[in-house]
Amino acid sequence: MSEQLDLFDRHTNEFLDALALIPDIKRKISIGGEWSAAFIVHHTADVEVQFAARYLLLLGAENPPLIFFDENLYPDRLDYAGRTLSKSLAAIVGIRTMMSETLGKLQSADWDRTMTHGDGKTATLSRLVEKADGHIVSHTEQLRSLAALL
Numbered sequence: 001m002s003e004q005l006d007l008f009d010r011h012t013n014e015f016l017d018a019l020a021l022i023p024d025i026k027r028k029i030s031i032g033g034e035w036s037a038a039f040i041v042h043h044t045a046d047v048e049v050q051f052a053a054r055y056l057l058l059l060g061a062e063n064p065p066l067i068f069f070d071e072n073l074y075p076d077r078l079d080y081a082g083r084t085l086s087k088s089l090a091a092i093v094g095i096r097t098m099m100s101e102t103l104g105k106l107q108s109a110d111w112d113r114t115m116t117h118g119d120g121k122t123a124t125l126s127r128l129v130e131k132a133d134g135h136i137v138s139h140t141e142q143l144r145s146l147a148a149l150l
Contacts, residue, residue: 004126005104008133012096015044015140019089021147027085031149035075035142038088042080044139045088047071048095051132055099058115058125059106066115066123096136103129 019027019037027037035043050069057064074080106125114122123131 004129004133005100008096008103008129009100011133011136011140012093012100015092015136015143016089018140018143018147021144022150026150029150031146034146037143037146038083038085039075039080040139040142040146041085041092042078042083042088043071043074044136045091045095046074046078047135048092048132051128051135052095052099054115054128055103055125058113058128059102059110063114063116063122066117 019041022037027041030036030039054066111124111126113125115128116122
């Protein structure tokens with residue numbers, strides 16, 4: 001799990017580096033109907049909260065339910081246009097560093113703990129972290145692409 005946590009930490013830093021490619025003054029600009037850097041950051045913060053809640057629930061309960069969320073509703077319902085980028089960015093850094101520390105203290109058996117989908121399929125903590133980490137990687141690439149266009 002050490003390698004998985006190393007990637008988790010590296011991907012946090014790569015996300016921050018990708019955002020740094022976009023000057024503050026351009027972070028609210030969207031091109032071609034795509035999300036602005038600010039929207040990407042708000043979305044990533046909101047989803048990191050969801051992922052962290054899953055990890056903590058899984059670690060604190062026996063085989064809890066895996067509840068899905070509709071991230072497509074967030075931009076309007078959570079007012080991405082009116083939110084402060086610095087607060088969402090602080091949430092990402094805080095949540096991911098906290099979870100890295102927490103996950104780094106787990107026993108190897110903890111990584112095999114499960115949550116159950118409504119359809120009866122299970123997901124291990126290891127798989128949840130891997131999937132969530134892939135999410136930030138995709139948004140890192142989105143930020144890099146946006147930076148190249150701005």
